[in-house]
Amino acid sequence: EPEVTQTPSHQVTQMGQEVILRCVPISNHLYFYWYRQILGQKVEFLVSFYNNEISEKSEIFDDQFSVERPDGSNFTLKIRSTKLEDSAMYFCASSEETRVGNEQFFGPGTRLTVL
Amino acid sequence: DQQVKQNSPSLSVQEGRISILNCDYTNSMFDYFLWYKKYPAEGPTFLISISSIKDKNEDGRFTVFLNKSAKHLSLHIVPSQPGDSAVYFCAAILNYGGSQGNLIFGKGTKLSVKP
Numbered sequence: 001e002p003e004v005t006q007t008p009s010h011q012v013t014q015m016g017q018e019v020i021l022r023c024v025p026i027s028n029h030l031y032f033y034w035y036r037q038i039l040g041q042k043v044e045f046l047v048s049f050y051n052n053e054i055s056e057k058s059e060i061f062d063d064q065f066s067v068e069r070p071d072g073s074n075f076t077l078k079i080r081s082t083k084l085e086d087s088a089m090y091f092c093a094s095s096e097e098t099r100v101g102n103e104q105f106f107g108p109g110t111r112l113t114v115l
Numbered sequence: 116d117q118q119v120k121q122n123s124p125s126l127s128v129q130e131g132r133i134s135i136l137n138c139d140y141t142n143s144m145f146d147y148f149l150w151y152k153k154y155p156a157e158g159p160t161f162l163i164s165i166s167s168i169k170d171k172n173e174d175g176r177f178t179v180f181l182n183k184s185a186k187h188l189s190l191h192i193v194p195s196q197p198g199d200s201a202v203y204f205c206a207a208i209l210n211y212g213g214s215q216g217n218l219i220f221g222k223g224t225k226l227s228v229k230p
Contacts, residue, residue: 004158033217042119043159043204045217056217091158095216103149104218106158 023092138205
């Protein structure tokens, strides 16, 4: 069964450093998403991406964040200068389309720890 | 701003009995609701969904009920099995015209099914 994969599973970084979280969405999917979950809190939407551009972003997704689809398979989230409060689980998701009700498939997540 | 609320952080049920997980929402513009299940160290997995034009959707042991007037939905699992033990997230999608389908999650309810 096709699945969304994410690497690394755990990333530890120093405050102020740049990190890139990587995702490989399901191959025939066209819509890609990043969500995050701070420990003990709810899963929050960060950004959606379609046709090589951002479709929608939340207020969390500020200038420190960027997304890219550098090739036909990868989808990356970059945090330019990490802060302590960026420590969270980051989930990538993809879907075939955004027709309402079309389920999003989530990856296993990357745990980001900022020291 | 909790648009999707799951007021019970945990629920414990005996194997074979019914599990009822509840979710309330505040935004009347939501028009699609989904339940996701999450095991530790994994991403959320889609379980079942319901459109706002319906009041019930059933899939095997899982049934979701929607009461639009009360802005309330519930997930029923009958019969509950130990393998159902996980965190269950309620999620909503805004009226599609203004959204790319990003999910708005509740905080989750941890279900424990005891043998």
